[in-house]
Amino acid sequence: MGNILIKNVFLNGGETDIYIENGKIVKIGDCSGMTADEIIVAKGMGAVPGFVNMHTHAAMTLMRGVEEDLPLGAWLRRIWQVEANVNEETVYWGTKLACIEMIKSGTTTFNDHYWKPSAAVQAVKESGIRSWSSYVCMDHGDSGRAEADKRGMEQAFNDSASWGDKSSFVAGCHSTYEVSKDMLLWCRDFAKERGLKLHIHLCETAAEVEHCRSVHGMSPVRYLDSLGMLGPWLIAAHTLWLDVEDIKLLGENHVNVVHNINSNLKIASGYRFMYDELVAAGANVTLGTDGCASSNNLDMLEAMKTAAMVQKAWRGNPKAMPLNELLDIATVNGAKALGLDAGRIECGMEADLSLVNMRSSVFIPNINFLSNLVYSAHSDAIDTVICGGRIVMRGRRIEGEDRILEAAAEAGRRLLEKSGIKINNVI
Numbered sequence: 001m002g003n004i005l006i007k008n009v010f011l012n013g014g015e016t017d018i019y020i021e022n023g024k025i026v027k028i029g030d031c032s033g034m035t036a037d038e039i040i041v042a043k044g045m046g047a048v049p050g051f052v053n054m055h056t057h058a059a060m061t062l063m064r065g066v067e068e069d070l071p072l073g074a075w076l077r078r079i080w081q082v083e084a085n086v087n088e089e090t091v092y093w094g095t096k097l098a099c100i101e102m103i104k105s106g107t108t109t110f111n112d113h114y115w116k117p118s119a120a121v122q123a124v125k126e127s128g129i130r131s132w133s134s135y136v137c138m139d140h141g142d143s144g145r146a147e148a149d150k151r152g153m154e155q156a157f158n159d160s161a162s163w164g165d166k167s168s169f170v171a172g173c174h175s176t177y178e179v180s181k182d183m184l185l186w187c188r189d190f191a192k193e194r195g196l197k198l199h200i201h202l203c204e205t206a207a208e209v210e211h212c213r214s215v216h217g218m219s220p221v222r223y224l225d226s227l228g229m230l231g232p233w234l235i236a237a238h239t240l241w242l243d244v245e246d247i248k249l250l251g252e253n254h255v256n257v258v259h260n261i262n263s264n265l266k267i268a269s270g271y272r273f274m275y276d277e278l279v280a281a282g283a284n285v286t287l288g289t290d291g292c293a294s295s296n297n298l299d300m301l302e303a304m305k306t307a308a309m310v311q312k313a314w315r316g317n318p319k320a321m322p323l324n325e326l327l328d329i330a331t332v333n334g335a336k337a338l339g340l341d342a343g344r345i346e347c348g349m350e351a352d353l354s355l356v357n358m359r360s361s362v363f364i365p366n367i368n369f370l371s372n373l374v375y376s377a378h379s380d381a382i383d384t385v386i387c388g389g390r391i392v393m394r395g396r397r398i399e400g401e402d403r404i405l406e407a408a409a410e411a412g413r414r415l416l417e418k419s420g421i422k423i424n425n426v427i
Contacts, residue, residue: 002389045357049327103398108342114134135171146183221246238259238260262296
């Protein structure tokens, strides 16, 4: 891994240099006279930490647009019909496509919630970014499916020993309504015994909460608490429909919660994410896009803007979710949830960052760089992306991009034709 010197980049209100060595940021300041294997003259560019997408289903890029204008329950039933035809090729090319989309919008790390993780990790490894990848248990209360899920989880965990240093394994459960009590307990023990994170959908819809109350006599959060599943190891996606006691439990147990605003809005699951209350209670609030079959893209910059604007609107408070906190939930909070030393451009941190092209009308005047980036720009302002000291995109070009687009389009065609869905390929 070579050394990188970034010269004359805009950071913290002024121009500076950033020196990267062995994948880490080792100096910020005047680097005159220093040599490097790669020198990037970044005059007119600003530096921002790489985004951490804390909840997605990467391979579902190949299901983008499969079903629209449906509530979650009906949408899931249709998606599961398509997913019955998913194989390793689907996951590999779907994830390759996702990596292109994430890199082009400044994401350097993502937390994936899907199946066939070794195929996904191979795609991630080739892209140069980072992933936490899971095998998702979803037994539907069927004992045969539960045993198959246990074998699948164990095999995926064993395989993860060969994944390399940019991908880690996460235990996955779908939800309290699609996973039996015995399976939830098994996943809890599996994760705890191996020191793993556990990733689950939680309180995404009002119907989910009512179902849990009718079956178990308590909310999904209380149900997980009764099973000993709440803790800083838990990554809970959505956490939208919460009462005061739910928030207290999530905070006391320092659960990592993931806000997925665009998916929630599009499927009309809700919009009143209890950001202030969760932070005050002690939960670690992070941000995600969800999968492309529901949110339709993996653009964290878009998710940041929507999350902030919706918070301000429903609370009637323009000070809600201020810019500095917004950047944290998209970067360092996600890194913290995963145990990664990243999310800030500081000495000693992983060199995960993007260079933003400020030679654009939306960055003039440059009164507030972050305001311009979030509220004025789009992800096409991301010019260069570095992950762990490796340049994965420069000048908005990614190595092998055209071939990946063609192959992913073909893989998507095969998947959707098996599912009885006609598509119009233009690649």
